[in-house]
Structures are given as C-alpha cells and as structure tokens.
Amino acid sequence: MTDPESYWQNFLAAQPADSPYRSRSYVAEGFGDSPQMAEELGALIASGVKTATCSALWEWQAEGNPIPKVGLTSIILNGAGEPICIIETIEVNVRRYDEVDADFARAEGEGDLSLGYWREAHKKFFSRVLPKFGREFSEDMPLVCERFRVIHK
Numbered sequence: 001m002t003d004p005e006s007y008w009q010n011f012l013a014a015q016p017a018d019s020p021y022r023s024r025s026y027v028a029e030g031f032g033d034s035p036q037m038a039e040e041l042g043a044l045i046a047s048g049v050k051t052a053t054c055s056a057l058w059e060w061q062a063e064g065n066p067i068p069k070v071g072l073t074s075i076i077l078n079g080a081g082e083p084i085c086i087i088e089t090i091e092v093n094v095r096r097y098d099e100v101d102a103d104f105a106r107a108e109g110e111g112d113l114s115l116g117y118w119r120e121a122h123k124k125f126f127s128r129v130l131p132k133f134g135r136e137f138s139e140d141m142p143l144v145c146e147r148f149r150v151i152h153k
Helices: 002-015 035-046 058-061 102-108 113-135
Strands: 027-030 053-056 073-077 083-096 141-150
Touching: 002 083, 027 058, 027 102, 035 073, 035 083, 035 141, 053 058, 053 102, 053 113, 058 113, 102 113
Parallel strands: 027 073
Antiparallel strands: 053 141, 073 083, 083 141
16 A cells, blocks of 8 residues: 555656646545545546535534635545545635536536435435534535646546
8 A cells, every 4th residue: 555655755766857836735635524435535536527626614613724725735635545646626616506507517527427316315415514613504514615637547
C-alpha cells in the first residue's frame, strides 16, 4: 500500500523543476462518510466522471476550518485509505441546496446524472451527517460547491 506522502513525492518527481505543484501542500481524503462511499466516489473521480462535489458550509464552520480555495490539491483515497488520484480545485462557490442546477448535478457524476437524483441522494446524505454538527437538512442550507480536475492517477 502506498501512503499519501509517497504518492505525492512520486507525483512531484514526474513534474518539471518549475512546476507550481512543487511549492504546494496537499490534503489527503476520501469522499463520503463510509469506506464504501469513498470507494465508489473515488472510482468516479479517477475515471473523470465526477468533476464536482459539495459539502455543507455548516460542517466547515463547526470544524473551524476555512472552505477550500481554488488551487487546493487533494490526494483522493479509496475505501481502504489508499491514494488513487490527485485533484486540483478549479472553482469554489457557496450556494443554497435549492440553487444547485442540473449542470452541477451532472458534474457530480452520480446515479443517472439528473438533478432529481442529485437532490434525493444529497438530501439523504445531509440528513444522515448534519446531526453530528447539531444541524438538520433544509432546502435553503448553504453548500460549498467545488469543481476540480484530475491532475495525476
């Protein structure tokens, strides 16, 4: 099993000397709230089907973390915690759940790619995870919506 730091160093070794990635740090994370979800979403990311994600702004606030910024570099982990690819955040905005459009839902790459599927799946997800932060799902809840691109796999 390759650890995230070794994966990052292998990525950097393949970069030119003047690569902007050489001066960046990274985060290593799996998407979702279970190993199974990390496995499924990681595969969608690595294959290029999933190019966007969202999270509840409340989660970032509760954990005292700033929201992601353009240029964030993330090593995506599978369900076993192994690196499968590296992504770079290319867009970040905060919008309400009920303002997410069909284009963003399609970019999330899940299910049948429809806005209807996205709404149902994310309502279930947020209803499950938000109580841990003392919150409940609502149609007008603020989401941190990110778009990204795979830069290494």
